[in-house]
Amino acid sequence: MNKNKTILLVEDERIAFNTILETLEFFGYQCYGVETLKEALEIIKKVPFDLILADYMLPDGTCFELLNAVKKFRFNLPFVVITAAENQKIIHEAMQKGASDFLKKPFNLKNLPVIIERNFERLRIEQKRNSPQKATVLFKTIKALIAALEAKDPYTSGHSLRVARHARMMALALDLSEEEQFTLELAAILHDIGKIGMPDHILNKASHLHELEYRIAKEHPVVGSNIVGKIDELKEVAAIIRHHHERFDGKGYP
Ligand SMILES: [Fe+2]
The missing domain is CATH 1.10.3210.10 (Hypothetical protein af1432)
Known part of the structure; x- marks a missing residue:
């Protein structure tokens, strides 16, 4: 398990906030916790998080606003949506918007690191699979741009x-x-x-x-x-x- 990861928890429910944060810290993650969408939108500009764990319903909006903001500059950042109930519509929309996983309340805290780690593992596999191909495409694109300018x-x-x-x-x-x-x-x-x-x-x-x-x-x-x-x-x-x-x-x- 990688213990050098930084996680942002966005959760307004006090008990859930404390227990999730304590659990994550117990398993060795660096954690930041905020309770509102506004605070989350501020802190993501300052801290390069490795994963975001956000409750769907926040006092000043839904976590989809945060998800949209995150995807603009870190399109592959793991983003786990916490939902209060089994709401298929929210889960479906979360996946469509680019969430990497979801967590249904109530959940067993012992499963939390497993869920966190499976998201990191998925990202590692994806990066490994895509990197040589991406680098080639990127290199060819740069060469094409230079050639276009040379011609002009x-x-x-x-x-x-x-x-x-x-x-x-x-x-x-x-x-x-x-x-x-x-x-x-x-x-x-x-x-x-x-x-x-x-x-x-x-x-x-x-x-x-x-x-x-x-x-x-x-x-x-x-x-x-x-x-x-x-x-x-x-x-x-x-x-x-x-x-x-x-x-x-x-x-x-x-
Ligand atoms: Fe110039």
């Missing part, structure tokens, strides 16, 4: 590779982690991808850009960020792309 503007692709080389050197000098280095280098390669959306006569204009042309040219960080941001695994890369023309003196864009 050969100058930019050479420029992007030079920027990537500098980014790699800076990342090494700053002693960034391997993952951060990879993210930064990828962002550097793709930083001008938004130029795909720029009209050719503006992209290739040798002389000074007029005000309107310049305004259109300045949209490329946002366009690029929107393109790359469609890929869940590249959300951080998309954020870097969006801000690559910002300046410390505030005179950059967007």
Whole structure:
């Protein structure tokens, strides 16, 4: 059993709250407990939980609102819905919305770690099964994006590779982690991808850009960020792309 997992319990019923939290802590999990939807929506922004265990009916709404919010940034985070009764409609809806499991009250507390662990195990199996295939698809997608930009503007692709080389050197000098280095280098390669959306006569204009042309040219960080941001695994890369023309003196864009 993995004891280094962090679990969020969202439960407004005092007795259930205390007993579930005590049980989870007894089995060695790191636990946070909140009683309302509002508190849950706040804490998920601050703590990278490994699993959420949430009662369906909360004082200020249902846990589906929390489930929707979680799925936007951690689509595979295990989410267990606690229901007060055997309500097939709620269970069905929970599964449709992406809940990984459900727990019917009253339940035997001894079963709690089994339910928690089966969700972690399912995630491990899923990640193992999907990762090589996903990585290949992701790599091919990135190559396709770079090829599309090269076809449109050969100058930019050479420029992007030079920027990537500098980014790699800076990342090494700053002693960034391997993952951060990879993210930064990828962002550097793709930083001008938004130029795909720029009209050719503006992209290739040798002389000074007029005000309107310049305004259109300045949209490329946002366009690029929107393109790359469609890929869940590249959300951080998309954020870097969006801000690559910002300046410390505030005179950059967007
Ligand atoms: Fe740019």
